[in-house]
Amino acid sequence: MLQFIELPEANLRDMQGLEIEIMSTKSESSKLDFSFYLHRTANRGLHCLISYATDLFNADRIQRLSSHLLYPLRDALQCQSTPDRSSQCYRKSNDLC
Structure with missing residues (x-):
């Protein structure tokens, strides 16, 4: 699966009364053989996260x-x-x- 996310960066830090806590998440299993999640970075780059089934791929x-x-x-x-x-x-x- 390939997913390309092209949404503007949300700037939630400037909203009054809103508390933000950044939490890292880790998926223990892949839903498919492998998935590519792409999104643009602030400097016009491209970030890619690859999720894969470790019992199929190393x-x-x-x-x-x-x-x-x-x-x-x-x-x-x-x-x-x-x-x-x-x-x-x-x-x-x-x-x-």
Whole structure:
């Protein structure tokens, strides 16, 4: 599953009468084989959290999978920033090794 969240950052700290406590959560099990949760960061970056079933995958496998996903994302961003968005960019981002 891939989930991309693109919502503006909420600034709750400035609301009068509101107390905020930050709590870290840890899911002990993945609902699916693996899930990708993406959201934009303040500096125009992209943050990705990967949740996976540890009885199916180990950390090395997920690391390798995530590195394979970075190549098409990087290429797509490079093609998007060029004035000539030719079919060469499309072919380049779809080449799989």
